[in-house]
Amino acid sequence: MQKLKNIYHLLQAILANILYGFPSQKLKVIGVTGTDGKTTTTHLIAHILKKAGKKVSFVSSIFASIGGKESDIGFHVTTPSSFALQRLLKQSADNNDEYFILETTSHALDQNRVWGINYQIGVITNITHEHLDYHGNYEDYAKTKLKLLKLAKIGIKNTDKVVNIIKKIPNLTEFNQSNYSSAYNVCKQLGCSDEEILNAMKSFVLPKGRLDLVYDKDFKIIIDFAHTPNALAQLLSSIRKLYLEKGGRLIHVFGSAGLRDFTKRPLMGESSGKYCDLVILTEEDYRTEDPEEICKQIALGIKNKSFQIILDRQEAINHAIKIAKVDDVVVLTGKAHEKSLCRGKIEEPWDEYEAVEKALKL
Structure with a gap:
């Protein structure tokens, strides 16, 4: 049954891309997935890029920020529906943004809701026990998360190793050291210097509802x-x-x-x-x-x-x-x-x- 539903979602995604003119082709899209830490990592990447003078929009489980304007994405939603998502991407492209950071769930990946999105970078924060009601077992859940790395031009799989520069940030919890390391690795790929990243990280405020x-x-x-x-x-x-x-x-x-x-x-x-x-x-x-x-x-x-x-x-x-x-x-x-x-x-x-x-x- 889910496979049939996924075909429906794929058709929806194709139609949405056609309707809005494949807007992600005009943007550098960074996808962030993982069991935990997605939202913090998404907000942090956006913050670093903005501090570096880049035009950035993003979508997280808390809200969508397009051209600096925040909007609600609905109850219990992380990655919006295909039509809502392509509309947001179109708004970002029309705003002449360079980057779009997208918190990307395993459900969205499995259901083809992100079909047609031109991911420049995909990063996985971690993969632990979650959503086995949907995926059936941990192995299938992990395989679904890994799809993002295959979709992206550059794939980054976070490890437990903390980047040395992160250790210069005081009072950072262990799990946020991992999130910050993910953001660091993404921003380095995008050409940001260590100084730019560190200065931005020091001024970053965790998203609402995170510690x-x-x-x-x-x-x-x-x-x-x-x-x-x-x-x-x-x-x-x-x-x-x-x-x-x-x-x-x-x-x-x-x-x-x-x-x-x-x-x-x-x-x-x-x-x-x-x-x-x-x-x-x-x-x-x-x-x-x-x-x-x-x-x-x-x-x-x-x-x-x-x-x-x-x-x-x-x-x-x-x-x-x-x-x-x-x-x-x-x-x-x-x-x-x-x-x-x-x-x-x-x-x-x-x-x-x-x-x-x-x-x-x-």
């Missing part, structure tokens, strides 16, 4: 989009190193999306249980699944650690902040920048930042 310290008084509150086992492990271990070496507890509020890869749920629980002192499991876009059952599946991976299930996300956040003591860190993961919470078949308005503000006022 976002939103409250820093007697205790701290951090919002992050991490929603895979690897991302949680990287994030939570980094938070311990940054903020908890002298004491304090790490309190984690999170869930897992419904009708998505269920095999990752206990692994997410394992990552949280390994680094956190208290885990509060809650809803996260449960769709038509039972949110309590999702939480129980996550809990299977939590070993020898205290955890609670509070299904209402606002109530879970309220409780976490209420019990926080001096020097504690409360971290909320999975929603970050997203503007809705899918309950059943309804996308209800949601703002993680407003939820924190409400909890602090109680």
Whole structure:
């Protein structure tokens, strides 16, 4: 069935390219894929190129920035539909941009939604456990990600080796050292000097919902989009190193999306249980699944650690902040920048930042 759907998506992509005149041929398109770190790497590449005086537009999971104007790309979307994407590329070309940075998902690659895009460079940040509900197994998932390198004139596969120049940037977490290394390698290919890259990196502010310290008084509150086992492990271990070496507890509020890869749920629980002192499991876009059952599946991976299930996300956040003591860190993961919470078949308005503000006022 999916193969038939992919033929439909291919036809859509062909029509979209024809309708908008194959706009990517007028641009240098950089594709960024990977399980984790895509958004940070996309924003960072765009930032470096802009600081180097280049005209740049980009599309990430947070928003599209075309000619300096930001626009929403929809609920739970990273790579837009073929028609929406080609329209954005056309707007960028009409703006006489030189570069277009495109956060590119495995779904978009598999479904042929990026057919016809002239990728100058493709970069893979990493490949870890995710989307096995769609791809079936890790091997097929990895093969799909690698398609980007075959589509691009230049393919860059990131490694765990951190570029030396990155080590000059203070207070950079290990996972962001990897993201910054990916961006560095791309920008070097595009002719940027080490000095240009380093100066731009020093002024870069992480995108919304990425290690976002939103409250820093007697205790701290951090919002992050991490929603895979690897991302949680990287994030939570980094938070311990940054903020908890002298004491304090790490309190984690999170869930897992419904009708998505269920095999990752206990692994997410394992990552949280390994680094956190208290885990509060809650809803996260449960769709038509039972949110309590999702939480129980996550809990299977939590070993020898205290955890609670509070299904209402606002109530879970309220409780976490209420019990926080001096020097504690409360971290909320999975929603970050997203503007809705899918309950059943309804996308209800949601703002993680407003939820924190409400909890602090109680």
